[in-house]
Amino acid sequence: MERMENIAEYLKVLFFHAFNTITIDRLCLTVVVAVVWILLLFPKLRRFFLRNLFRILRTISVSLTIKRHGHKLSPASESRLSIVRKKTLVLDMDETLMTAIVKGGHRLDNEMNVPFDYRFTMFDSAYTVFVYKRPHLDYFLDTVSQWYNLVVYTTSTKLYADPILTFLDNGRGILRKRLYRHNCSHIHGVRIKPVSRACADLSSVFILDNSLIECTYNKGNAIKINSYVIGSLMDNNLLYLLPFLDCLRFVEDVRSILKPMNTNSSEDVKNESVSQLLIS
Structure with missing residues (x-):
């Protein structure tokens, strides 16, 4: 007092x-x-202020950065699309579309000032999953769903992934096709996501993933994206990809463009393989 x-x-x-x-x-x-x-x-008031400030800044960032890609195609472009097969874009989930924190109980650490977008419980409420969407994700999904057949391929379990993907889909019906951990291959103890399981025609399928391992295994059918770190307000990676993805749908074979881009060093892949073995 x-x-x-x-x-x-x-x-x-x-x-x-x-x-x-x-x-x-x-x-x-x-x-x-x-x-x-x-x-x-007052720490509680400070956390409340910072979380709401983050929401406001994120909204401003979206409004300043987004540029509409819904332009009408020319007759020549429409003719080109009519003679090439519609392609399949395979999306990794964790650290590509979103990042999650799993905690015992129902509360985050007091020092976490970034507001989560969604949460759900697992194993009879023993654990709570806090989901953080990557900036511009909704706009990205709305746009690419008009260009590609979308498939989500994750090394996570169905129990964990389904609530997240249902939230990310938000009733739009664009993330219905899903592949999970049990759909992965195991090579030397490492889980691999062969894109051929999403689409057998390798000329018309590619994966967007933050993992060097996946991008190297699916060489010629992969695009590497930086991992999403919670609180990265100026993460515009999804927006930067849109012009390239807009062009890629016109090619006959995606491997003709993507294979020369895959220049990952074997040492980087080896290091990530070891890390994945340690956390699996």
Whole structure:
């Protein structure tokens, strides 16, 4: 109680001084100092403020960055699409479309200031999964679903992946085809996702994945994307891919474009293989 009275008295002195000087700059500075002071004193209020600030900044980032790709095709482009097969885009889930944190119980650590987008429980509520969508994911899915047949291929279990994918789909019916851990191959103890299981025609299928292993195994049928790190507000990787994906649907064989792009070193792949063995 005494602490609250001291704070109130301090703020009263600050505002009294500001209004007496009648300077806009000083008034603004006083308000800022007061807000910062309050946030430092009250951790719960600080977390609430930071989470909502993150939401606002993310919304602004989306509105400033997105440029519509819904332009009408020319007659020549439409003619080209009519003679090539519609292709299949295979999407990795974890760290490509989203990133999740699994915690025992129902609460995150107090220091986590980034708001989660979705959460659900597993194993009779023993664990809670907090899901964080990659920036611009909804716009990306809306756009590429018009160009490609979409398949999600994850090394995660169906129990874990299904609630996440249902949330990401959001009733649009664009992420219905799903492949899980039991659909993977095992090579030297490492789980591999052969894109041929999503589409047998390798000229018309490719995977978007953050894993070097997957991109190397599916050489000629893979695009590497950086892993999504929670809180990366300026992560525009999905948007940067759209012009390239727009062009790729016109080619006869995706391998003619993607194979020269795959220049991953064997040492990088070896290091990731060892890491995956350790966490599997």
